[in-house]
Amino acid sequence: MIDTHAHIYASEFDNDRDEVVQRALAQGISKILLPNIDLESIEPMLKTEALYPTLCRSMMGLHPCYVDGNVEQTLEKIYQQFSQHEFIAVGEIGIDLYWDKTYRHEQEMAFTTQLSWAKEMNLPVVIHTRDSIQETLALLEKEQNGSLRGVFHCFGGSIEEAKAINELGFHLGLGGVSTFKNGGMDVVIPELDLDYLVLETDCPYLAPVPHRGKRNEPAYTQLVAQRVAQLRDMTIEEVSLITTKNATSLFDL
Structure with a gap:
């Protein structure tokens, strides 16, 4: 199994990162993909990748929650990273309208700028869409030139939204939300196109049942897979x- 979205470089894992990695390996996790979020996360992420070079692979991008009035300077520094290291994707990028809409315009600009990098470098993108699936789809439709591909991570939307995402050539990342009792995914998952599904944890966030509310970790990818299997009778x-x-195939691993 591959955990396609894990922040194991985060400080939440500083005391037991190695044990977390060992538990993941014991559960058959063969790769852990690390999305970047801001300028501060670059160093711990690359350090983690260097510690576990056969297991971890990094992406590079600016998360929408870290977009502010200095977004242009930040994007410049993020972009420079691509010439210094080989990344598997542009991510985690996107739009977040859940917490604060102050920088909505800047978020959209950062998103389309990073989509242009993905086209330029022929890399997949990993997209964060909190309360913003429709807005993100509208922007992607404009930007899609046939080469854009990637994942809508932490997918918790409707069957119609899933189809619209797949029609644009994008995958869906299923994580802990798939296991939540009132998450609504029990009716959505049986209808999804299997060719466009990947697994993820988004750890340390969104731990699946029975660990909901606790720290999430890559070993729990297996609980997501179990839930998908159960709902699809596989x-x-x-x-x-x-x-x-x-x-x-998507991340060319």
């Missing part, structure tokens, strides 16, 4: 095989 091996193949 074996966990089948889910692992399909989602791993999808992630390997």
Whole structure:
């Protein structure tokens, strides 16, 4: 299995990162993909990747929650990173209208700028859409030139939204929300196109049931796979095989 979205470089793992990695390996996790969020996260992320070079792969991008009035200077520094290191994707990027809409215009500008990098470098993108799936789709439709691809991470939307995302050539990242009792995903997951599904944790956030409310970790990818298997009347091996193949191909692992 591949955890396509994990922040194991975060300070929440500073005391037991190695044990977390060992538990992931014991659960058959073969790769952990690390999304960047801001300028401060670059160093710990690259350090983590260097510690576990066969397991961890990094992406580079500016998360919408870290977009502010200095966004242009920040984007410049983020962009410079691509000439210094090989990244597997542009991410985590997107639009977040949940907390604060103050910098909505800047968020949109940062998103389209980073989409242009993905086109230029032929890399997939990893998209954060909190309370913003429709807004994100509208921007993507304008920007899609046939080469854009990637993942709507932490997908918790409707069947119609899933179809619209797939039609634009994008995958859906399923994580802990898939296991929540009132998350509504029990009716959505059986209808999703298997060719466009990947697994993720978004750890340390959004731990799946039965760990909901606690710190999440890559080993719990297996609980997400289990839930998908149960809802689709498949074996966990089948889910692992399909989602791993999808992630390997999308991120060119």
